[in-house]
Amino acid sequence: MLKLLGDELIGHDRLAVFELVKNSYDADATVVDVTLALDAKPPAITVNDNGTGMSAGTIETAWLEIGTDSKRRATTRQRSAMGRLPLGEKGVGRLAVQKLGEKVTLTTRQAGQPEYEFSINWGQLIDSARYLGDGLHVSVEENSTPKVFTAGSGTRVVITGLHREQWSRRDIRDLYRLITSLSNPFDAAKSFEVNLHLPGREEEIEGLPTLQQMLDAAVWNFEFTLDESGMLTWAYAFTPPRFKGLKAREAHDVEKLQLLEPDEDELPVEAGRMRQKRDDRIFLVPDDLKGIGPISGRFHAFHRRDEILKASGAPQQLKKWLDNQTGVRVYRDNIRVFNYGEPGEDWLGLDARRINRPAGKLGTQSVIAQIGLSLVSSSSLKEKTNREGFDDNEAFQRLKRIVLSIFDRFHREHAGDRAEIDKALKGEQETPPPVQVALERLETLGKQRGIEKEVKPILQSIQQELKTFREVMVSSGMAGINLALIFHEIVHSIDRVQRKLQGTADPDDIRREVDHLRKLLDTFKPLLQRDPPRKVTVEDLVERASGMHEDRFQRHGVVFSNWTTDPDRKHSFTQVLPRGLMVAALSNVIDNAIYWTRFRKELDGRKEPGAILVLSHWDDETGGLIAVVDNGPGFQLPRDQFGRPFHSTRAGGMGLGLFYCKTVMDSIGGKLEVIDAADLRDTIDLPEAYDGAAIVFSFKNEK
Incomplete structure (x- = not known):
């Protein structure tokens, strides 16, 4: 059990070195020198610090006592003279030396006190008793004349009988990379510095770039x-x-x-x-x-x-x-x-x-x-x-x-x-999100998890659906929109499946996630089914789009008003267009308005609820419009970035919603623009409460 604690508790050699360096930090060291002397006889790893050192009592009751709570007791967990709190908590990190070698020699001295030294041969120590309770003895010697710390204080740990004496050039560089990252490289005060020394092999890290x-x-x-x-x-x-x-x-x-x-x-x-x-x-x-x-x-x-x-x-x-x-x-x-x-x-x-x-x-x-x-x-x-x-x-x-x-x-x-x-x-060409690459990676991960037979047919079905969607987009005049730009929720679902496959999720859980991805595609299908242009009323479009958010209006306390159905305020008109695409566009804008009205209410601590108004207007010369107006903070991006993909000030936003809406309007010969709500008052008598942004869908006069 003692051997397992040291050899298998720590993941790899580099972490074992780190555990020893943490002890130096707890001892208020400002400089730690790690030496990898592979060509010495015998080969050795040395960790030497200029910390406070240990007394004989500390050696006996802390370093040599397994699982001690000396660093986590409320009475002892206090800041050191340098203002540090101890990093060690579980009292087993010192056993990390077993990961590195068979024998350890520790020399330590406190300022103005005697120097102490002891050695442990782990094999002999473990073989000396069957149970810990039988007594495992370590002899601690007092050096009448200091051998290592002739002045000042510190602790030196020398490990020999290395379990791995042959280190490749890559191993050396990996250790150097690790050592240089132990302390925060951005610590301007350099209050804790760790150095790596490689006698006889210094050339193996020469030329490596500095931070x-x-x-x-x-x-x-x-x-x-x-x-x-x-x-x-x-x-x-x-x-x-x-x-x-x-x-x-x-x-x-x-x-x-x-x-x-x-x-x-x-x-x-x-x-x-x-x-x-x-x-x-x-x-x-x-x-x-x-x-x-x-x-x-x-x-x-x-x-x-x-x-x-x-x-x-x-x-x-x-x-x-x-x-x-x-x-x-x-x-x-x-x-x-x-x-x-x-x-x-x-x-x-x-x-x-x-x-x-x-x-x-x-x-x-x-x-x-x-x-x-x-x-x-x-x-x-x-x-x-x-x-x-x-x-x-x-x-x-x-x-x-x-x-x-x-x-x-x-x-x-x-x-x-x-x-x-x-x-x-x-140039201006956009790099398309690699949906196909993501699906292929899912197939590979499924194979690694042994569930390829269950996952592969579903992924192939999804690929076929994506191909069908692409064909529909071309036939509907929307070939300019990359598939993943519209269906980023699909790709988000792929992300979730991939994270689970990379972890240790249960195969049944993975199957459920992939099946969820398949159902997600089904929910989007109506928006991209062949949707021939038809005559629709503005009232129908707004009611369908707003109906998708009724529960959210209530949940977030957002006041929603629809003037297109108000007999005293309605401006009814009809248009010939793909209804599904237009409903999705309006829904996108309403979704944004819900977010930004909540944003302003939380940001400013306002008592007034979020408010959204959808209205229509008709002019015999210019045609009709639908406007979504809110009492949010107003449009946050520069106007020249309106409708550009991957530009958003919303947390987690991708800037694809307005890009989608703009493309829909372009495809039917209309126009999408953003203005301040105040500017809309030049045309329509709006209540003063609506002082945020107005997203305006303009349609050509078909009469």
């Missing part, structure tokens, strides 16, 4: 602090290379954080109860940060196209280095929490979310990101015993949602600049 060299090649930079009241302070910088006239840009603001809607499968389930109801709040509130505390961080994002990297002066070596350095890391009190940000560890699901919007979102291999937490304030985030992340509890789910919401704010700010780079690279 600053990598950051100099970043195209987008975003720095933020989120205080405990929920206010987000951020600064953004677009720093493109000299490439086809791209211009730098900076922005900053202080605002309430808009929250992304949580995924249904990520909502917490209380014991013995049903899954909790989705939280419909738009903004973060202080309770969301309970047990998490304030959050700070930096995002440095890269454009990985060769043309941009070359223009940045970034060598090919930097591109390879990014493959191992990118990711979203978490630091508590400037010490890293593993294994967040390691290659292949996508704790936020950024890669899966990128399927939805590849041209607008960033995957893990495009960002070097740091999330900073306070150890004392984040008490609800508990590290797993194997040191590979936090327990997946309710507080951790809240942390993920908050950090993803901050990422979303960054995505929305960088969208316009990203579009400029894409335009410079390939």
Whole structure:
């Protein structure tokens, strides 16, 4: 059992080194030197710090006692002289030395006190007794004349009898990458520094780019602090290379954080109860940060196209280095929490979310990101015993949602600049979201999970449906719309299935998710069935579109008024058009109006309810119009970005709704525009309460 605790509790050698370095942090060390002496005789790994050292009593009652609570007792869990709280909690991290080698020699000294030393041969120690209770003896010696710490204090751990004496060039570089990331690289005070020494093999890390060299090649930079009241302070910088006239840009603001809607499968389930109801709040509130505390961080994002990297002066070596350095890391009190940000560890699901919007979102291999937490304030985030992340509890789910919401704010700010780079690279052509690629990946993951026979036929059926939809779009004059732009909900469902397949979900759960995806397609089918133009009244269009949201009006307390059916205010007219497409367009705009009226009410703390008005108007010369007017904050984007895909100020928004509406109106010879509600009063007598935006659908005069 003792051997298992040391050898198998820690995931790999690099984490074992990290556990020893954490002990140095707890001892108030400012510098830790890790030496990998593979050519020495015998080969050894040494961890040497300048911390406070240990007394004989501490060695006996803490280091040599398994599972001690010396760092987590309320009476001892106090800040050190340097203001640090102990990182260790479970009292088993010191056994990590067994992961590295058979023998450990520890030398330690407190300032002005004797130096102590002891050695443990794990094989001999374990064989010396059958049970822990029989007594496993370790002899601690006092060095009358200090051997190591002749002045000052500190602790040195030397591990020999290494379980792995042969380290490849890649192993060395991986360890170097890990060591340089143990302490927060953005800690300006450099209060804790970890160095790696490789006697005889220094050339194996020569030429590797420094962190600053990598950051100099970043195209987008975003720095933020989120205080405990929920206010987000951020600064953004677009720093493109000299490439086809791209211009730098900076922005900053202080605002309430808009929250992304949580995924249904990520909502917490209380014991013995049903899954909790989705939280419909738009903004973060202080309770969301309970047990998490304030959050700070930096995002440095890269454009990985060769043309941009070359223009940045970034060598090919930097591109390879990014493959191992990118990711979203978490630091508590400037010490890293593993294994967040390691290659292949996508704790936020950024890669899966990128399927939805590849041209607008960033995957893990495009960002070097740091999330900073306070150890004392984040008490609800508990590290797993194997040191590979936090327990997946309710507080951790809240942390993920908050950090993803901050990422979303960054995505929305960088969208316009990203579009400029894409335009410079390939002109106006849009890169279509790879729906086909996503489906093929699902098929591969299904095969890996052993449920290919069940999943493959359904995916093939979905592919056939997509092909049919595409044909319908062409025949209806809408070939200019990419399929995934209309049905982003379909791709979102693919995301969910993929995340489950990448995890350890039950195969039956996967089958249900894929079946849900199939049913989702069925619900959209009526909108893209061959929908020949027909004569419809404005009243019919508005009633069908608004009817889709009746429950939401009531749930969110939004007052909805429909003047198209009011005898005293109605302006009735008919049009010949595809009814399904037009109803979907109106529904999209009403959905946006619901969100933005709620947005303003929460943001300003208004007592007045959200209000939406739909009206029609007819003019014999210019034709008819339908307007959706609200009392929200007004249109948030620059007017020249109206109707452009992937431009949105709404949390989680993709900017596809208005793009869809604009394309529908273009296809029938109409027009879609956005104006201030006040401007509509030049034509229509509107109540003053409607002071937000007005989305106007204009139709040609068919008389």
